[in-house]
Amino acid sequence: xxxxxxxxxxxxxxxxxxxxxxxxxxxxxxxxxxxxxxxxxxxxxxxxxxxxxxxxxxxxxxxxxxxxxxxxxxxxxxxxxxxxxxxxxxxxxxxxxxxxxxxxxxxxxxxxxxxxxxxxxxxxxxxxxxxxxxxxxxxxxxxxxxxxxxxxxxxxxxxxxxxxx
Amino acid sequence: xxxxxxxxxxxxxxxxxxxxxxxxxxxxxxxxxxxxxxxxxxxxxxxxxxxxxxxxxxxxxxxxxxxxxxxxxxxxxxxxxxxxxxxxxxxxxxxxxxxxxxxxxxxxxxxxxxxxxxxxxxxxxxxxxxxxxxxxxxxxxxxxxxxxxxxxxxxxxxxxxxxxxxxxxxxxxxxxxxxxxxxxxx
Numbered sequence: 001x002x003x004x005x006x007x008x009x010x011x012x013x014x015x016x017x018x019x020x021x022x023x024x025x026x027x028x029x030x031x032x033x034x035x036x037x038x039x040x041x042x043x044x045x046x047x048x049x050x051x052x053x054x055x056x057x058x059x060x061x062x063x064x065x066x067x068x069x070x071x072x073x074x075x076x077x078x079x080x081x082x083x084x085x086x087x088x089x090x091x092x093x094x095x096x097x098x099x100x101x102x103x104x105x106x107x108x109x110x111x112x113x114x115x116x117x118x119x120x121x122x123x124x125x126x127x128x129x130x131x132x133x134x135x136x137x138x139x140x141x142x143x144x145x146x147x148x149x150x151x152x153x154x155x156x157x158x159x160x161x162x163x164x165x
Numbered sequence: 166x167x168x169x170x171x172x173x174x175x176x177x178x179x180x181x182x183x184x185x186x187x188x189x190x191x192x193x194x195x196x197x198x199x200x201x202x203x204x205x206x207x208x209x210x211x212x213x214x215x216x217x218x219x220x221x222x223x224x225x226x227x228x229x230x231x232x233x234x235x236x237x238x239x240x241x242x243x244x245x246x247x248x249x250x251x252x253x254x255x256x257x258x259x260x261x262x263x264x265x266x267x268x269x270x271x272x273x274x275x276x277x278x279x280x281x282x283x284x285x286x287x288x289x290x291x292x293x294x295x296x297x298x299x300x301x302x303x304x305x306x307x308x309x310x311x312x313x314x315x316x317x318x319x320x321x322x323x324x325x326x327x328x329x330x331x332x333x334x335x336x337x338x339x340x341x342x343x344x345x346x347x348x349x350x351x
Contacts, residue, residue, distance in 0.1 A: 002349060006185035031190075031346065032215060063301070063309035065246035076248025078307035101217040101279040102344065111217070111279045113301040113311075127246075129301020129311045131276055161215070163346045164187035 005162040006034070014154040017042060021150060022053075023158050024140040028104045030160030035098040035141065037116075039154030041088055045146040047096065048082040051110060051132045053142045055081035059133045066117075068124035083130045084146065085114055092120030104137040185213075190346040196221055196338040202347045203326040207288035209349035214327070216280040217344045218267050222337025225269035227280055228261035228330040229296060231318050235260055238319040245312035261330060262316035265300040269337075277343070278302035288323040 007030075010023060026033070062083045065074040077084050088094045096116030103110060110132040117125035132138075143156065186209070191200050205212070218227060230239075237258040244253040245266065256263065267278040280300040286292050296316040303309050318324075327347075331339040 002186035002188050004184045005187045005348070031344070061303065061307050061309055063246065063248040063311050065248075065251070065311045072251065074246040074248050074251060074311075076307070076309060099279060099281060101215065101277070107275070108217075108342070109273075109276045109303070111277055111301055111303060113279045113281065113299060115299065127299065127311055127313065129279070129309050131303045131309070133306065135275070161185070161346075161348075162187050163190035163192075163344065164348070165190065 003162055003164060007160050009158040009160050011155070011157040014039070014150055014152055017149050017151055019144065019149050021143040021154065021156055022140060023156060026139050026141070026158070027160070028137060031102065031163040032161040033100040033103045033138070034159040034161065036157045036159070037143070037155065038093060038095040040093055040151045041145045041148045042151055043148040044088055045148040046084040047086055047088060048084055048144040048146055049098065050082040050142040050144070051134065051138050052136060052140055054132070054134065057081050060130060062128060062130035064126055064128045066124045066126035082144070083112070083132070085128050086117065086126040087124050088118050092118035092123040094118035094123065100138065106135050106137055108135060109133050110138060184351050186349045186351070188347045188349050190344060192344045193339055193341050195341050198331055198338045200329045200339065200345045201326060205325050205327065206349070207323055209351055211283055211285040211350040212287045212324070213348040213350055214282040215346045215348065217277045218280060219272065219277045219340050219343065220267050220269045220331050220337050221340055222332050223269050223271065225267045225332060225337055226263050227265045227267055228263045230261050230328040230330065231294065231320070231324050232322060232326055233328070234318070234320060239316065240319065241314050241316040243312065243314040245310055247310055248308065262296055262318060264296065264298040264314050264316065265302065266310055266312060267302050268304060272304050273306045276303040284324065290321055290323055292321060294318040294320065294324060
């Protein structure tokens with residue numbers, strides 16, 4: 001019998017300007033996680049994800065491939081205190097979907113893939129991926145903006161996907 | 166007593182059966198060259214295959230073959246970014262749909278690629294079958310590939326089986342521990 005999955009674990013919306021958003025107490029029930037976010041930031045800046053709030057420089061490698069300001073670019077960052085994604089505008093509404101495979105596996109590093117963007121004159125379309133160099137199960141995710149804050153009504157929804165039998 | 170006014174038509178919300186269903190998962194206990202999902206049921210709007218994989222050989226890839234068709238009936242366009250450059254191309258008349266580049270034996274140990282593949286209208290008998298993939302593949306401790314492929318199987322038959330091949334055009338294995346999950350989306 002197929003198992004219905006892709007379950008909403010948590011959802012929240014900011015009620016004011018905040019410097020960070022934390023999704024905590026992630027259950028170990030699922031196989032993959034999907035984090036869907038949308039909102040605006042107080043100014044342009046890269047979105048930052050930290051797994052288990054790990055801010056250790058060197059624990060992340062992230063490659064961004066994006067279109068911004070009428071040009072296609074790509075970059076790789078390694079050694080930063082988080083996964084640095086994209087470059088978002090203040091006036092647009094950015095939407096991102098982050099996939100994390102095998103988030104609770106304790107023998108492998110965690111690979112993630114994200115796509116999204118902000119369709120404004122100073123926004124971008126991005127597709128990015130990276131690794132968190134840790135074998136720890138992911139139990140929380142912290143979101144920040146490099147040099148900026150999240151504004152009111154920034155929505156964050158976490159989903160869990162079960163594997164089949 | 167007269168009835169005054171009008172009675173609004175009753176309105177019932179439509180009953181919608183929808184969702185995302187886990188159909189099967191394979192986790193390799195030992196290295197293997199292929200993984201097969203067979204007896205795939207019809208009735209979903211789309212299939213999604215989620216994979217966490219790495220290969221044992223050089224030039225490791227993920228490739229699909231449908232319904233056992235080994236003919237030159239597969240086409241793909243691909244694009245990949247390395248963080249310092251972009252590359253792309255196309256293959257026409259191949260014997261597999263190549264979906265993704267994945268870490269191989271020379272890549273950082275302990276790291277796998279995440280590969281997401283979607284096939285809409287997989288059970289149609291009037292349409293060619295298109296597979297779209299997105300993936301992120303660590304190639305070293307400080308290097309990644311980001312890519313996407315658009316693939317076509319030049320056949321109108323409903324998809325009832327998917328053979329997932331490791332290596333490059335049939336060579337190489339998937340490592341032990343790789344996971345492959347099939348989902349039906351309504």
